[in-house]
Amino acid sequence: MNSDSRPAPIENDEPRIVRETGVDARVASIIEPVINSAGYRLVRVRLSGMNGLTLQIMAERADGTMTVEDCEEVSRMLSPLLDVEDPIDRAYHLEVSSPGIDRPLVRLSDFAKWRGQLAKIETSVMVDGRKRFRGTIVDLSGETVTIEADKANFGEAMVAEVPLDAIADARLILTDELIRTALQADKAARQARGLETFENDDDTASDDAEAGEP
Known part of the structure; x- marks a missing residue:
């Protein structure tokens, strides 16, 4: 594999329109500035009951790539930080991964990049009489994303304009x-970085962490 350079720090990163709450939000506020300074963008933080308790962190480079080595680097960077800040009061397993192909959509640029693709969206409030949408991303503005759903999905053809500030969760299908x-x-992004492109990476890195210890 060709040598890979470290990503440039990310300054004034585009804000996420889909954000965490509770403990997840606390973790995100701690780690986002740190991974930005190392050239990575935060996609999502989620604390789940998998394997006892797992802190899942999705991240990516500005070009959308994320190799196994990148995941390992971010994991090494965050483990001591989370030990010091101690946002979780129980033992947990840290997992850093790429967003994957059926990725969460968390920024306006995500919806723009994947225009024409099928997505599912859940809202925090009722929009046009429903809180769940499944359809093709056909348009977006600074305030709404337009989803076109066919009869197979909703029993009737429909076009919905979903306010961005009402989106609780969104991901590609x-x-x-x-x-x-x-x-x-x-492939294009990896070639630009000088990486080989034949791998089919399932990019994850994990580490065990004991929270609440001095």
């Missing part, structure tokens, strides 16, 4: 077209 588009984009 895995389709053959999405796989082709995502792999092409990843």
Whole structure:
């Protein structure tokens, strides 16, 4: 594999429109400035009951790539920070991963990049009489994302304008077209970094952490 350079620090990163609450939000506030300074963007933080208790952190480079080595670097960077800040009062397992192909959509630029792809969106309030949407991303503005759903999804063809500030969760839906588009984009980005492109990485890195200890 060709040598890879460290990413440049990210300054004034585009804010996420889908954000965490509770402990997840506390963790995000601690780690986001640190990984930005190392050239990575935070995608999502989620504390789950998997394997006892798992802190899942999704991150990526500005170009959308995230290798196993990147995940390991971010994990090494965050483990001592989280030990010091101690935002979780129980033992947990730290897992750092790439967003994956059926990735969460958390920034306006995510919706713009994946326009034309199938997505599912959940809102925190009722929009057009519903809180769940599944359809193709067809348009977006500074305030709304337009989803076009077919009859197979909702029983009738419909177009919904979903306010960005009402979105609680959004992610792409895995389709053959999405796989082709995502792999092409990843290949181009990896070539630009001088990386080999034949790997089919499932990019994750993990570490065990004991919280609440001095």
